[in-house]
Structures are given as C-alpha cells and as structure tokens.
Amino acid sequence: MAAERNLVMGVILPHTKIFGGVKRFFEIGNILIGKGHQFMVFTPEGKAPDWFHFKGTVLALEKMSGYVFDALFTTEPDFIDLLRESKATLRIFYAVLQRRYIKKVVASKDLIVFANSGRLYEYLGGRHRKNVIPCIGGIDARKFQFMPKPSTKQADPFHVLAYGRFYRKKKGTSLVVKACEGLYRKGYNLKLLLFDTPVDDQARRQVEKFSCKMPFRFFVDYPVEKVADLYHKADLFVSAERNAGWSNTSAEAMACGVPVVATRSGTEDFLFHGETGLVVWRHPWFIQRAIKKLYQNEQLRNALALNARSRIEEFSWNHLADQIEDFTQKNLRDRIEG
Numbered sequence: 001m002a003a004e005r006n007l008v009m010g011v012i013l014p015h016t017k018i019f020g021g022v023k024r025f026f027e028i029g030n031i032l033i034g035k036g037h038q039f040m041v042f043t044p045e046g047k048a049p050d051w052f053h054f055k056g057t058v059l060a061l062e063k064m065s066g067y068v069f070d071a072l073f074t075t076e077p078d079f080i081d082l083l084r085e086s087k088a089t090l091r092i093f094y095a096v097l098q099r100r101y102i103k104k105v106v107a108s109k110d111l112i113v114f115a116n117s118g119r120l121y122e123y124l125g126g127r128h129r130k131n132v133i134p135c136i137g138g139i140d141a142r143k144f145q146f147m148p149k150p151s152t153k154q155a156d157p158f159h160v161l162a163y164g165r166f167y168r169k170k171k172g173t174s175l176v177v178k179a180c181e182g183l184y185r186k187g188y189n190l191k192l193l194l195f196d197t198p199v200d201d202q203a204r205r206q207v208e209k210f211s212c213k214m215p216f217r218f219f220v221d222y223p224v225e226k227v228a229d230l231y232h233k234a235d236l237f238v239s240a241e242r243n244a245g246w247s248n249t250s251a252e253a254m255a256c257g258v259p260v261v262a263t264r265s266g267t268e269d270f271l272f273h274g275e276t277g278l279v280v281w282r283h284p285w286f287i288q289r290a291i292k293k294l295y296q297n298e299q300l301r302n303a304l305a306l307n308a309r310s311r312i313e314e315f316s317w318n319h320l321a322d323q324i325e326d327f328t329q330k331n332l333r334d335r336i337e338g
Contacts, residue, residue: 004329007032010040010067011094012074012082016049016058018197018224020248021075021096024116026054027138031321040067051197051224071328073114077101084110090331094135096245098123106132114324116245119268135323136269137246137315144228144255146309149235151298157191157215158295161234161258163249164194164218167206172240172263172282177212179238179287184214188295192216195230231256235301236294240282241265250277251315254308259301261290270315276308 009032011025026049029039039056046060064086072088074080075096083091094114095102106113106124114135115121121134152158160180166173177192184190192214198204198221207220219230231237237253237260244266251270253260260267260277273279278294280286294301 004333007037007070007325007328007332008040008068009037009071009073009328010042010064010069010088011072012042012061012064012076012079014076014078015043015045016041016047016052017199018049018051019199020246022049023052023248024094024096024138025073026052027140027317028321028324029054029056031318032325035321035325037325070332071324077105080105080111089335090328095120095124098243098245117266117269119264120245133327135320135327137320138317139248139251139255139312139315141255141313141316143225144231144252146255146257146305147232148257149301149305152235157189158236159191159193159234160291161193161195161231161237161253163239164196164207164210164220165203166194166210167203170242170244172242175240175282175284175287176238178284179291181213182284182288183291183295188292190214190291190295193219193230193234195219195222195227197221197224228252228256231258234258236261236291238287238291239263239267240280240287242282251312254305254312257305257309259294259304260308261287261294270308270311272311275304276311277304 013022032039033055041058042061042064044061046058048058069088071090071092072086073092073094074083075094090112092112092114093105096116098120105111106129113132115124117136124132162173162176163171165171180190180192198207210218231253237258239247239250239262241247241263242265247266250260250262250267261280262271263282264279271277271279278290280290
C-alpha cells in the first residue's frame, strides 16, 4: 500500500466575495493546510478576500497552468472546461445548487461530483451513480457557540433575525419581512433584524433604501469574525430560501442556540419539523403562523434550540475536511495500486 502524502489541492472560484459557496472552500482549505497539505484558490482577478483570514494562496486563473494538482475543484459550470484542461489527477465539481445542468456534469465520466446536501445527492442519482459523492456540511461549531437565551421580559421586543440579501429573490427575505409586518400589524411586539455585506455598489444602494412597516435594524458589513454575536441577539431565525444546497445561515443560527423556522431548501439534513425547528412552505402566511407559534411558546423554543445544536454538530467543517482528505488519499492510492 502506498504511503499517504501531503496533497496539492486547489479550487477555481468566480470571486472571493462573501458567498456561502466561496466561504466553504476557505474554511475547508484552512483545515487542510493545517494538516500539512497545500490548498490554492484561483479566480479571474486573483484577489484575496478582505473578510476572511485564508492561510493559503489566492492566484489569478492565468497562473493555474503552472501547477499540478492531486485534486482540483470548482462549483461553477463556466469553469468546467478549465477543470478538464487542468493538470489534476482528480477533477471534482462540487455541486452546491440543484440545477438541471449538473445532471449533464454527472454524466461526464472524467469528472467526480460532490453533493453538498443529502437532497442534492439523491437528485443527482445517489447510490446509483458511482461518481457522485455526498460531502455535506459544514459549520464551525466553535465559532458559533451555543448560548441559551434568557427569558424575554414582556416589554421587550421579540427579535426575528433574517439574512438581509433581499435583492436575491431566491433567498426569500422579502417573504420573511411580509410575514413579520403582518404580525406586527396584529399587535405582536416584534423587531426585525437583518444582516448582509453587499457584494457590489448596486446591492449596497438597495440595502440603503430598504424600509419596512415595523421596527427593524439592518446590520451592514458586520465583521465576519463576530457574526455569531448577531445570532445571539435573536429570539428566532427565519429563512425562506429556494434551490439552496446547504443553508449556511440556518446552520449557524442552530449552532448558536437560536430556534429556526425555514423552508426545506438547504435544510433537509438538519431541520426536522417539531424536533430541531419548524419547517414551512415558502409563503408569508405559513411563515407568519410558525413565527406566531414560537413567539407564544418559550418552552418549545428552548427545546428546539437544544435539539438543533446536537444535530448540527455532526456537520462540522473539520468532519467535512477529513472526508475530503480521506477520499482524495484513497483515490490516489487506488490509482497507484491499480
């Protein structure tokens, strides 16, 4: 049997802005680097992130041809040709969204496909496809620490937290806002908390113009390393995503001990109705009903939060990085021995 060795790995990304799919590779990369492996990020601009302390190297795509990889990843169909042309032993498309085009990728015998959720794994063929591998997660359970919520005084507002990227319709933030506004009109003492780091000037202008018919606070450019503090301010986190692979924000809220109301999109691996949170249809009426239920039941909120924390710990970044490392080493050994 060939001895395991330090790996040379990389990923092709469209940019290094704050997106869940981008953050995934910085988190995994740092862990793999800590294990003695090399992990590089390639983007068209080659610009390192200013919001994350990445221990590896970020280079422009034009420099990628000078490297030989044990494994090279991408999440973007636009980069599949570059992936195929690369000097990589394992070429891996990491699927993070449920899209029809990914099924064409799965049919390519020269590519391995990782699925970042159980639902996506089944959508892509599951056990019937040998080149499809479930790589589900993750969460930094140490950064997003569980903190029990003290009892709310009657005069205090009930804080509902939502991801503020409302200008991307699939995030469903406008649906959450409508649900909260409806309850506020009915006399419920709610305050809406939103957070986002706008990805461009147009998005920033949209955030600046945001308003709603209830008390709210919008946290813009909140330090990434302190984002757990935002979850700890909340009594409830609500998400209404569609076509998500893995809902990072829902997972982070659960890790922090905040009860979650969310659609099934991106949450099926950890959100179980009535056990670790409440699952809702993607419509303001259903979202409103779930918020009302938890608003009125502190005991249920606490029970859901405890169960959710236990469940989400199974999906740590460390566990995911170990899985990717083991998969790569095994496949390299099989190629040498085969």
